[in-house]
Amino acid sequence: MKKHRFTFIVVGVIIGAIVLIAFLNATKSTKKNMEPVENQTLIYQGNENADNEMLFLFDYACHWCSVWINDIFPIIKSDYIDQDELKFRTQAMVYVNDSSLQFANLDQNLKKYAQADYDHIFYQIIVDAESEPNWGSEQYINDLIEIYQLDHELLLAEPDLDSIQVSRTYTRALEVDVVPTLYINGIKVEDLYDLNQIDKLLK
Structure with missing residues (x-):
């Protein structure tokens, strides 16, 4: 026995x-490699030496991306980014319409040539998409560049990387089905509007 x-x-x-x-x-x-594209110019909010990294994949023309930025991001910023516990970055995707490509190109150039203003401009474009009737037009972009006193030639130039190809690479590498999509430390957040899920993935 x-x-x-x-x-x-x-x-x-x-x-x-x-x-x-x-x-x-x-x-x-x-776990996925959150930097599948080489030679990208990356900008982080928060402490770049933080143990936690968050990647927000979005489309400037996406309504639900705007909702997440307005409703969820301020809490994450207050609880983690401002506490030096998280580094946060964005990746513009080309999914919705012609404006998606236009702003993805601008996004690349902003990250390269206007790093100090990137966070403010990114947020303004996202917010304006819900309220500004002129949004996405050539005049809107020119006015935006003028407001921040930036270089038109640099920001409207063809970016270093093809934005559509960059979007495709992220789509394949990170199995992005829709925008917005959120990754934390290489793990995809199943419901990025659920703060409990986000909290559990942060160390």
């Missing part, structure tokens, strides 16, 4: 170890 009991214990331990290894491997395999 004791021999059988010992055998059951050994088998149980082995099965438990196998399950644990499988779980760890599965968890590891879900």
Whole structure:
């Protein structure tokens, strides 16, 4: 009887170890490289040495991206970014319409040539998309550049990287189905409007 009991214990331990290894491997395999495009100019909000990294994939013409920025992001900024516990960056995607491409190109140039103003301009474009009738027009972009006293030639130039190809690369590498999509430390957040889920993924 004791021999059988010992055998059951050994088998149980082995099965438990196998399950644990499988779980760890599965968890590891879900992590993605959040920088799949080489030679990108990246801008972070928060402490760049923070243990946590958040990537917000969005489209400037996406209504729900605007909702997330207005409703969820301020809480994340207050609780984590401002506490030096998180570095946050954005990635403009080209999904919705012609304005998506136009602003994705501008986004690249802003990150390269107007880093100090990027966060403010990004937020203004997102907010204006919901309220500004002139949004997305050539005049809107020219006015925006003028307001921030930036260089028209640099910001309206063809960006270093093809924005559509960049978008496709992120789509494939991070399995992006829709925008907005949120990644934390390489893990996709299933419901990015659920602050409890976000909290659980932050160390």
